[in-house]
Amino acid sequence: MELKNALAQAQDDVVTTLEHYFATQSAAQARILAATQYSVQNGGKRLRPFLVYCVGNMLGANKADLDKAAAAIECIHSYSLVHDDLPAMDDDELRRGRPTCHIAYDEAHAILAGDTLQTIAFELLSGAEFSIDAHAQLKLVNALSKASGLLGMVGGQALDIEATGKTISLNELEQIHKAKTGALLSCAIELGYLCAPNVEQTTKQALDSYGKAIGLAFQVQDDILDIEGDTQTLGKPQGSDLAANKATYPALLGLDGAKQKLQQLYDDAISALDALPYDTAILQQLARYVIARDH
Incomplete structure (x- = not known):
């Protein structure tokens, strides 16, 4: 219940921050504004914003700073999903149980919405309203830039495309994810x-x-759910990775082996938390949620 309430609070906080931002953008062209809002206000788990809040609150960060950082990373995540769903990428028509952006609007506006969300992220991080000093604020921009770029999310997507339909090693699969x-x-x-x-x-x-362990665990569980989940619960077509001949942990390790890998990553995450002189109960609950979720 504690985790459920904390996730709900993070969801509310990041939605409020984004709503305040979009309220200042009324002069924008109406259709691209609508497509952008549709893409980010999509009822997702908001796991990344939750992590920002959870860690920042534990360490005594300013709430207003966390609001902007959480909204920024959610914008990056949402833009990546919009582009992932495009016909040139995964060609998905459903995301979280509703039409993907290019289906609800069109391909051109989906591309623009993704581009817009990426720029909003760095607009939020580079604003002058932070309580931390300029040097620390610049570190925020740098961290999100690196995690999103060639050696991060975009590079991982490129590796995933390259590996589709090929036989790759477990090490190569882990590098992708x-x-x-x-x-x-x-x-x-x-x-x-x-x-x-x-x-x-x-x-x-x-x-x-801890972050590296749960990040990889999240993907392993995604691969398992592609086999064991159902379309209604997942909010996207079950078996889509299998149909696309993508490299997955069950494909390389077998379903039981993938589940063993998942448990090991959970154990690694908990072990990392044991070294911290803080109350990490909520982070422990999150690690359990990551490996036990059904969507």
């Missing part, structure tokens, strides 16, 4: 502690280890 999915989840944790004052290096290292 550490970049494609894990980089942004780890970045959410980094944004949280970058907003906080006087964080010890050992704390940052332990949180980074």
Whole structure:
């Protein structure tokens, strides 16, 4: 219940921040504004914003700073989903149980909406309203840029495209997902502690280890759900990875092997938290949620 309430609060906070932002953009062209809002206000889990809030609150960060950092990373995540769904990429018609942006609007506006969300993220992070100093604020921009770019999310997506229909090693698969999915989840944790004052290096290292473990665990569970889930619960077509002949953990390790990998990553995450001199109960609950979720 504690995790459920905390996730709901993070969802409310990031939606409120984004609504306030869009309220200042009424002069924008109406259709692209609508497509952009449709793409980010989509009822997702808001897991990345939650991590920003959870880590930042634990370490004493300013709430207003966390609001902007959380909204920024959600914009990046949402833009990536819009572009992933395009016919040139995964060609999906459903996302979280409703039409994808290019179906609800059209391809051109979906591309523009994704582009817009990416720029909004850095507009939010580079504004002058932060309580942290300019050097620390610049670290926020740098962290999200790296996690989103060639060695992060975009690079991971490119590796995923390259691997489709091919036989790859477990190490290569992990490299794909550490970049494609894990980089942004780890970045959410980094944004949280970058907003906080006087964080010890050992704390940052332990949180980074936790982030890497749950980031990879998130993808392993996604691969398992592609086999064991159902379309209605998932909000997207079950078996889509299998149909696209994508490299997955069950394909390489078998379903039981993938589940064993998932458990090991959970254990690694909990072990990392044990090194922290803080109350990490909510982060432990999140690790359990990541490996037990059904969508």
